Amino acid sequence: MPIVLDRRIPVPALLDPSVFVVHRASGAESPVDCATLAPADEAEERRTILLVGEFASDGDSPVGVEIVGTLLTDEGVDAKGALVETVVPLAAGPSIVLAEHYLMSELPTGSTDKCPADTDHIIKTTWEGGVSGPGGTDLDESHRLGTTVEYASGEVRVxxxxxxxxxxxxxxxxxxxxxxxxxxxxAGSGLYEDPNGDLNVLHTQVVINASR
Known part of the structure; x- marks a missing residue:
C-alpha cells in the first residue's frame, strides 16, 4: 500500500517498518512488515513510501496510516505523529495526487533529466500508485495527447x-x-491503469511551483 507524503524522505530506501501503523475500520491496528521508497527513489521523488503487510480482511478495510516513530525528512523535520487519513479503495482507478512545476534549471541535485534539450520546464506528476497504459502497456502517444496542461494565460497545451x-x-x-x-x-479518462487493473477517470490536479 503506497502513501504519499508532502515532504521528501532521504535515503536509505529501506525504512524501519515499525515506524508505521495501519488503522482499520474496526479500530484494529495492523503492523507493517516492510517499508521502502523504491522504486520511486530518484532525487526529485522520495515522497512515496510503499508499505507491505496484511492490512485488510473481509469487511475490515484500512482507513489510515499513522507514523508512530521517528521519520526525518530532507529538512530534518520529524514526521512522527503524522496521520494519512485518505486510503484509496482497491477498486478505484489511479489519479494524480501531486503535480509540481520545475524549470529545467531548478531540478533537484541528482535528478535524472530525461526530457529533450529544448525543454523549458517539467511538470512532474505523482500518482497514488504505479501507472501504466491499459493492460499493462507502456505509456505512449495517446497519453501525451490525452493529458492536457492549462496555463495561467488560459492556453491549453500537451x-x-x-x-x-x-x-x-x-x-x-x-x-x-x-x-x-x-x-x-x-488526465483523460481510461488512459492510465493501476497495478490492480483499474483505469483512471477524467480528473484535474492543480500544479504547484516546486521552487516556492
Missing amino acids: ATLLADAFDNDNHVEFCMSAPGEPAAIT
Whole structure:
C-alpha cells in the first residue's frame, strides 16, 4: 500500500517498518512488515513510501496510516505523529495526487533529466500508485495527447514528450517546450491503469511551483 507524503524522505530506501501503523475500520491496528521508497527513489521523488503487510480482511478495510516513530525528512523535520487519513479503495482507478512545476534549471541535485534539450520546464506528476497504459502497456502517444496542461494565460497545451514513464513507479514527467506558468493538469479518462487493473477517470490536479 503506497502513501504519499508532502515532504521528501532521504535515503536509505529501506525504512524501519515499525515506524508505521495501519488503522482499520474496526479500530484494529495492523503492523507493517516492510517499508521502502523504491522504486520511486530518484532525487526529485522520495515522497512515496510503499508499505507491505496484511492490512485488510473481509469487511475490515484500512482507513489510515499513522507514523508512530521517528521519520526525518530532507529538512530534518520529524514526521512522527503524522496521520494519512485518505486510503484509496482497491477498486478505484489511479489519479494524480501531486503535480509540481520545475524549470529545467531548478531540478533537484541528482535528478535524472530525461526530457529533450529544448525543454523549458517539467511538470512532474505523482500518482497514488504505479501507472501504466491499459493492460499493462507502456505509456505512449495517446497519453501525451490525452493529458492536457492549462496555463495561467488560459492556453491549453500537451507535452512534447513523456519522461520517467517506464520505470514502474508512480511518477510521470511531462516535458513542456514553451515558457509559461502551468496552473492545472488534466488526465483523460481510461488512459492510465493501476497495478490492480483499474483505469483512471477524467480528473484535474492543480500544479504547484516546486521552487516556492
